[in-house]
Amino acid sequence: xxxxxxxxxxxxxxxxxxxxxxxxxxxxFNGLFWYQQHAGEAPTFLxxxxxxxLEEKGRFSSFLSxxxxxxxxxxxxxxxxxxxxxxxAVRDSNYQLIWGAGTKLIIxx
Amino acid sequence: ExxxxxxxxxxxxxxxxxxxxxxxxxxxxxxxxxxxxILGQGPKLLIQFQNNGVVDDSxxxxxxxxxxxxxxxxxxxxxxxxxxxxxxxxxxxxxSTGGEYFGPGTRLTVT
Numbered sequence: 001x002x003x004x005x006x007x008x009x010x011x012x013x014x015x016x017x018x019x020x021x022x023x024x025x026x027x028x029f030n031g032l033f034w035y036q037q038h039a040g041e042a043p044t045f046l047x048x049x050x051x052x053x054l055e056e057k058g059r060f061s062s063f064l065s066x067x068x069x070x071x072x073x074x075x076x077x078x079x080x081x082x083x084x085x086x087x088x089a090v091r092d093s094n095y096q097l098i099w100g101a102g103t104k105l106i107i108x109x
Numbered sequence: 110e111x112x113x114x115x116x117x118x119x120x121x122x123x124x125x126x127x128x129x130x131x132x133x134x135x136x137x138x139x140x141x142x143x144x145x146x147i148l149g150q151g152p153k154l155l156i157q158f159q160n161n162g163v164v165d166d167s168x169x170x171x172x173x174x175x176x177x178x179x180x181x182x183x184x185x186x187x188x189x190x191x192x193x194x195x196x197x198x199x200x201x202x203x204x205s206t207g208g209e210y211f212g213p214g215t216r217l218t219v220t
Contacts (some may be wrong), residue, residue, distance in 0.1 A: 004151075030208075033208050033209075040216075041214075042211035042212060042213050042214045043152070043200075043211050044196075044198055044211070045208040048208055050208055082171065083125070087151055087152075089151070094165070095152065096155070096157070096165060097142075097209065099152050099153075100151050100152030101149070101150050101151045102149075102150075102151055107157070
């Protein structure tokens with residue numbers, strides 16, 4: 001079966017750096033996505049990786065290793081507004097998005 | 110550019126009643142998705158349209174859920190009759206290439 005694993009919850013301090021990991025097992029691979037979802041709101045697109053390596057976008061970076069079935073989302077200079085759930089999703093060989101359950105990130109002052 | 114529009118934002122119904130949700134995707138996006146998201150879980154795909162054709166509806170409970178996208182633009186998702194376990198947020202998303210862009214969702218409560 002297809003599976004996306006990510007931690008359920010993480011806690012970090014304002015101003016610090018946090019890394020949210022995602023491992024996946026899917027039938028085929030056509031890209032990995034990270035979404036941010038604030039409580040009560042819809043997911044918003046953060047990043048897309050289809051080749052191995054690091055994609056940087058301001059305070060957020062996303063890394064992919066296809067051979068290891070592994071990605072991480074790195075958030076720097078954490079702000080209170082970064083408190084949200086972070087969803088990892090993989091597009092499989094049928095171009096379906098397979099979703100993880102999300103990682104709830106709690107930022108403390 | 111305007112985002113994905115959904116209506117209504119909130120709906121409360123009693124079990125066995127019917128409900129319909131509407132979605133208008135981003136202009137030019139051929140692919141439209143309906144997802145169900147239960148609190149604390151990732152979105153679950155219910156149905157995917159490419160223009161006005163169904164690409165995947167394998168997880169749609171067809172005995173009570175139906176969806177249509179007649180002109181390949183906006184779409185309607187219907188639940189009839191609703192069950193308690195249908196309480197969730199129903200998300201519509203659209204894409205052209207790359208990532209999916211989500212509407213604000215409809216929060217459904219079935220009592």
